[in-house]
Amino acid sequence: xxxxxxxxxxxxxxxxxxxxxxxxxxxxxxxxxxxxxxxxxxxxxxxxxxxxxxxxxxxxxxxxxxxxxxxxxxxxxxxxxxxxxxxxxxxxxxxxxxxxxxxxxxxxxxxxxxxxxxxxxxxxxxxxxxxxxxxxxxxxxxxxxxxxxxxxxxxxxxxxxxxxxxxxxxxxxxxxxxxxxxxxxxxxxxxxxxxxxxxxxxxxxxxxxxxxxxxxxxxxxxxxxxxxxxxxxxxxxxxxxxxxxxxxxxxxxxxxxxxxxxxxxxxxxxxxxxxxxxxxxxxxxxxxxxxxxxxxxxxxxxxxxxxxxxxxxxxxxxxxxxxxxxxxxxxxxxxxxxxxxxxxxxxxxxxxxxxxxxxxxxxxxxxxxxxxxxxxxxxxxxxxxxxxxxxxxxxxxxxxxxxxxxxxxxxxxxxxx
Numbered sequence: 001x002x003x004x005x006x007x008x009x010x011x012x013x014x015x016x017x018x019x020x021x022x023x024x025x026x027x028x029x030x031x032x033x034x035x036x037x038x039x040x041x042x043x044x045x046x047x048x049x050x051x052x053x054x055x056x057x058x059x060x061x062x063x064x065x066x067x068x069x070x071x072x073x074x075x076x077x078x079x080x081x082x083x084x085x086x087x088x089x090x091x092x093x094x095x096x097x098x099x100x101x102x103x104x105x106x107x108x109x110x111x112x113x114x115x116x117x118x119x120x121x122x123x124x125x126x127x128x129x130x131x132x133x134x135x136x137x138x139x140x141x142x143x144x145x146x147x148x149x150x151x152x153x154x155x156x157x158x159x160x161x162x163x164x165x166x167x168x169x170x171x172x173x174x175x176x177x178x179x180x181x182x183x184x185x186x187x188x189x190x191x192x193x194x195x196x197x198x199x200x201x202x203x204x205x206x207x208x209x210x211x212x213x214x215x216x217x218x219x220x221x222x223x224x225x226x227x228x229x230x231x232x233x234x235x236x237x238x239x240x241x242x243x244x245x246x247x248x249x250x251x252x253x254x255x256x257x258x259x260x261x262x263x264x265x266x267x268x269x270x271x272x273x274x275x276x277x278x279x280x281x282x283x284x285x286x287x288x289x290x291x292x293x294x295x296x297x298x299x300x301x302x303x304x305x306x307x308x309x310x311x312x313x314x315x316x317x318x319x320x321x322x323x324x325x326x327x328x329x330x331x332x333x334x335x336x337x338x339x340x341x342x343x344x345x346x347x348x349x350x351x352x353x354x355x356x357x358x359x360x361x362x363x364x365x366x367x368x369x370x371x372x373x374x375x376x377x378x379x380x381x382x383x384x385x386x387x388x389x390x391x392x393x394x395x396x397x398x399x400x401x402x403x404x405x406x407x408x409x410x411x412x413x414x415x416x417x
Contacts, residue, residue, distance in 0.1 A: 061135060064105035070098075071201070071416035074408035077208060078223050078265055086147050092209045093150040096157070100202065101139040107131050107198050110191055117181045118188070123174035127167055134160055157206045167199065172373045176334045185332070189376070192333050196377050197384040200270060201417050207269070223408070227266040229304050229313060230256050233275060237302075240279045244287055252286045252297045252317075254279065262306035265409050270381050274389075277374040278315050278401050285319025285399065310387070310406045318398040327393065331379060334372045386415035 072095075082088050111119065111128040118124060137156060144150050175188070182188050208221040218226040237254035244251035282300045290297045298318040305312040322330065379389045387405035408414045 060139060061105050061108055061132070064101045064135070064139065065109045067102045067105075069103050069106065070095075073410075073414055073416050074223060074265075074267060075410035075414065077417075078220055078225070078408065078410070080220075082212075089209075089212050090144065090147060090150055092212060093144045093153050096205060096209055097138070097141065097144050097153065099205070101135055103198060103202055104131055104135045104138065107195060108135060110194060114191065115182070115184070115187075118175070118178050121174045121178050123170050123177070127170050127174070130163065130167065134164070154210055158210060161203065161206055164199070164203075168196070168373065168377070171195070172334070176372075179334050189333060192376070193380045196380050200381060200384060204267065204269070204417055222267055222269065223265055224268050225265045226263050227268060228263050229271075229306075229311065230260045230262075232268055232272060233279075233302050233304075233313070236272060236275045236279055237300075240276060240283055243280070244283050248287045248291070250287060250294045250297065252283060252290075253299045254283075254302060255299045256302045256304065258304040259306040259311075260304060262304060262311065264306070264311070264407055266405075267408070270385060271405070274378040274381055274403060275313070277378045278389075278403065280374065282315050282317035282319065282399070282401070286317045287319075289318070289320040308407070309412050310404055312405075313403045315401045315403075316398065321395040321397055321399055322391075322393040324395065331376050332372070333376045384415065386413075 080088060108128070108131050111124070111131065114124065119128070137160070141153060141156065142149065144153055171192070175182075175192070204222060208223075211219070211221045218224060233254070233256050237256075241251040241254065279300065279302075286297060286300060301316045303314040303316070305314075375389075382389045382403060382405065385405055387403065389401065389403050391399055391401045393399040406412065406414045
């Protein structure tokens with residue numbers, strides 16, 4: 001008995017020491033010098049040492065994190081059907097009730113494994129704690145047996161979506177500030193890829209469920225059964241051109257060519273985010289290349305190609321291409337050619353929402369470039385959606401970016417949400 005009490009005291013003392021260290025690090029994080037950091041490395045407080053948030057080692061989170069996630073295909077959603085009694089809404093809520101805590105626990109596990117110097121950054125801790133709070137709210141919600149409870153659950157989902165709106169902006173800030181202390185770039189890239197795509201899948205599932213009550217024409221939840229790439233590109237182009245006009249006072253036209261009449265079922269929000277980011281880069285490069293010759297700004301040309309298996313969107317600009325010296329860095333998180341500092345908070349809520357023109361107005365319209373999350377996040381989203389992003393650049397001429405995505409109509413293999 002005395003041995004057990006002594007052991008418990010030692011555990012409590014250790015936890016108190018950890019909390020004290022966390023408080024000290026939070027208070028003085030930005031005062032860390034490279035010399036202090038290097039001495040910490042020499043003292044075996046290395047990047048893969050015990051994570052700062054290890055005191056959150058809660059059994060409920062551990063149990064959920066040990067379970068696999070059950071990912072569903074867009075085809076399953078598309079052909080699930082609707083029932084007059086609302087039973088399809090109840091089934092959707094019951095699926096989310098089981099699935100969301102598991103997915104969030106996986107992300108908490110990812111935060112726990114971050115390098116010490118990253119994991120104890122105040123902004124990263126803030127996001128980590130948001131995930132922990134969301135886990136407990138969702139996992140402790142009672143079993144959903146009727147539509148009355150489902151309504152309460154839907155309100156909870158809606159509130160959590162609002163709470164998490166600025167998560168990506170916060171993460172971009174945090175990782176930008178501690179970038180110089182990151183030695184293992186691959187580990188950080190994998191963490192951010194998983195976190196971003198997990199957040200994408202969770203938001204899509206939640207927004208789909210919340211959309212089931214709507215009678216939006218040509219939609220099954222979040223799936224537009226008559227999706228037009230041309231219409232999305234034109235809407236996004238208008239939004240980005242307005243941003244360019246506001247920042248530079250000038251903008252190139254965006255011309256859409258190819259299979260402009262193509263329509264098919266698709267989930268528009270993540271594609272809207274990707275297209276927005278790619279057009280921002282193309283338009284900014286074009287304007288800056290012709291800033292002293294604005295009377296002859298060439299168009300940005302977007303070409304659509306559609307076939308039975310997938311569809312391709314090519315964005316071509318005459319913005320001078322990408323310098324050889326940085327071509328290999330453009331897919332790195334927190335790499336930016338804009339010259340902005342970490343305190344130059346740009347793009348406003350763009351990182352906070354999957355969609356862009358649909359959800360941004362007023363002060364959230366932001367500016368043209370930012371933390372260097374846009375391209376790597378877009379590629380992570382494209383790969384999650386079963387596709388890819390690649391580019392060909394001609395220095396002194398311009399750049400062609402190719403976005404390839406698979407159809408979701410069920411005739412061929414697609415992705416899982």
